[in-house]
Amino acid sequence: MNPMPPMTPAPAAAMSDVAIAVTLVLLLLAPLAIAGLTLINTGLGRSRSAAQAMLGSLFLGAVAAVVFAIAGAGFAGLPGNWAVVLHAYGKTWSILGLGGFFLHGLGSATPQAQLGLLFEILAVVMAVLVPWGSGADRWRLAAGGASAVVLAGLVFPLAAHWIWGGGWLAALGTNFSLGAGFLDGGGAATVHALGGLSALALVWIAGPRRGKFPREGLSTAIPGHNAVYVQFGCLLALVGWLAWNAASAILWLHAPLTALPGTAINTLLSAAGALVATFTVTRARFGKPDASLCANGWMAGLVASCAYAGLATPAESLFAGAVAGIFTPLLVEGLELALSIDDPSGAVTVHGAAGLWGLLAAGFFAPQPGQMLAQLVGVAALLGVIFPLIYLLYALLNRVVAFRVDPDGERMGMDLHELGGGAYPEFVIHRDESYR
Amino acid sequence: MKYAGLLVMPAGFLLTLAALVLFADPPRRLAFVFCGLAVEVMGLIVAVRGHMPQRG
Numbered sequence: 001m002n003p004m005p006p007m008t009p010a011p012a013a014a015m016s017d018v019a020i021a022v023t024l025v026l027l028l029l030a031p032l033a034i035a036g037l038t039l040i041n042t043g044l045g046r047s048r049s050a051a052q053a054m055l056g057s058l059f060l061g062a063v064a065a066v067v068f069a070i071a072g073a074g075f076a077g078l079p080g081n082w083a084v085v086l087h088a089y090g091k092t093w094s095i096l097g098l099g100g101f102f103l104h105g106l107g108s109a110t111p112q113a114q115l116g117l118l119f120e121i122l123a124v125v126m127a128v129l130v131p132w133g134s135g136a137d138r139w140r141l142a143a144g145g146a147s148a149v150v151l152a153g154l155v156f157p158l159a160a161h162w163i164w165g166g167g168w169l170a171a172l173g174t175n176f177s178l179g180a181g182f183l184d185g186g187g188a189a190t191v192h193a194l195g196g197l198s199a200l201a202l203v204w205i206a207g208p209r210r211g212k213f214p215r216e217g218l219s220t221a222i223p224g225h226n227a228v229y230v231q232f233g234c235l236l237a238l239v240g241w242l243a244w245n246a247a248s249a250i251l252w253l254h255a256p257l258t259a260l261p262g263t264a265i266n267t268l269l270s271a272a273g274a275l276v277a278t279f280t281v282t283r284a285r286f287g288k289p290d291a292s293l294c295a296n297g298w299m300a301g302l303v304a305s306c307a308y309a310g311l312a313t314p315a316e317s318l319f320a321g322a323v324a325g326i327f328t329p330l331l332v333e334g335l336e337l338a339l340s341i342d343d344p345s346g347a348v349t350v351h352g353a354a355g356l357w358g359l360l361a362a363g364f365f366a367p368q369p370g371q372m373l374a375q376l377v378g379v380a381a382l383l384g385v386i387f388p389l390i391y392l393l394y395a396l397l398n399r400v401v402a403f404r405v406d407p408d409g410e411r412m413g414m415d416l417h418e419l420g421g422g423a424y425p426e427f428v429i430h431r432d433e434s435y436r
Numbered sequence: 437m438k439y440a441g442l443l444v445m446p447a448g449f450l451l452t453l454a455a456l457v458l459f460a461d462p463p464r465r466l467a468f469v470f471c472g473l474a475v476e477v478m479g480l481i482v483a484v485r486g487h488m489p490q491r492g
Binding site for chain 1: 442443445446447448449450452453456457462465466469470472473476477480483484485487488489
């Protein structure tokens with residue numbers, strides 16, 4: 001294993017000035033997806049933790065951006081940069097980027113590389129917010145910040161290098177004739193599957209909310225405190241996602257500008273198909289549609305579209321979104337009732353499972369032979385390397401910075417305990433809620 | 437049980453990598469990749485069962 005410039009596929013032709021301008025405008029709209037996710041996470045938590053949820057989203061995003069700029073961007077690398085490369089079995093396996101720490105050389109980089117870096121910074125902010133929703137009402141701010149350091153400094157850059165930085169997954173096409181290599185234009189793997197798997201590791205380590213799983217009977221329902229936040233977050237996320245997927249199609253799939261309307265249509269149809277499917281499933285199961293599960297279905301459709309919006313036809317996107325919308329409410333319910341996983345925002349399903357489904361769907365829809373196998377190898381890498389790595393790092397981190405708030409703090413609410421004041425100071429908190 | 441599943445998952449990934457390196461013909465390669473994924477999913481199931489919190 002030695003540091004050297006990796007043998008990556010030749011970079012695509014330089015972007016035109018118009019393409020650069022369009023991509024920049026799209027990336028400036030993409031943070032709306034982050035804003036939408038923040039509102040959803042807050043709305044699905046309890047009122048006594050709302051301020052902590054919002055501040056935590058800003059704090060984790062800020063920590064992730066700083067850490068990624070200092071170290072993560074260097075490890076993520078870009079095609080053609082220096083990297084840790086393993087030569088084995090007659091192939092070149094680029095494992096980790098090496099260069100560009102502290103954003104060194106950014107000024108002399110091509111506009112395409114600079115836009116790629118901006119995309120990755122937004123992506124890492126999104127990735128660290130995914131588990132934040134799963135830790136609602138019990139995950140301490142300090143622990144959330146520490147997890148953002150780990151995710152932005154090592155785990156996300158590792159996955160980003162493999163997929164976007166000319167790493168071994170991107171090179172599956174040239175090394176093993178597997179289609180165009182592992183395809184993940186919009187971050188279904190690097191952002192959502194990674195975030196969903198880290199949410200699973202978090203809920204295992206932090207444990208369920210107090211009183212969630214009583215000694216006998218079904219689990220206790222702890223509904224989100226503000227359905228309006230959740231639904232408005234879904235609408236904001238749509239705007240951000242349309243821009244996000246279009247920008248990613250230009251940057252990572254080298255799509256021409258003429259392909260952008262199709263990408264946007266695919267994104268919208270995927271979300272719409274998912275929502276209609278979830279609406280139908282919840283209405284059939286409960287007699288009435290469930291607002292929070294429908295929001296989860298909508299988000300699952302958006303998440304899945306990250307993988308195939310730049311590749312599929314509108315009909316394929318609608319189908320894949322509908323599949324995500326069908327399994328989302330069933331899996332959210334199954335994880336809670338059968339496996340005692342307390343995931344307030346549903347991130348394990350909405351980001352983890354839907355992200356993995358999107359990656360597999362992209363393999364079905366891509367025209368190149370062998371693409372499905374490349375996608376399967378990528379999914380195997382996420383489950384077999386990234387997930388155990390996240391769990392290990394979180395378990396070690398939990399020994400240094402305790403993830404879970406103490407019982408008194410949880411009873412009091414994260415707002416009062418961590419911030420000294422509530423999000424809604426004019427609300428009266430009932431005694432039975434305070435001491436349940 | 438809690439950690440056994442998590443230890444099995446990287447083994448499944450190694451099986452997937454071995455399929456890439458050792459086999460050139462697509463059907464056999466696909467079969468071994470699926471074997472690797474199956475091992476990973478089994479490891480995940482074991483890990484999920486091991487992490488179920490004690491009721492109450």
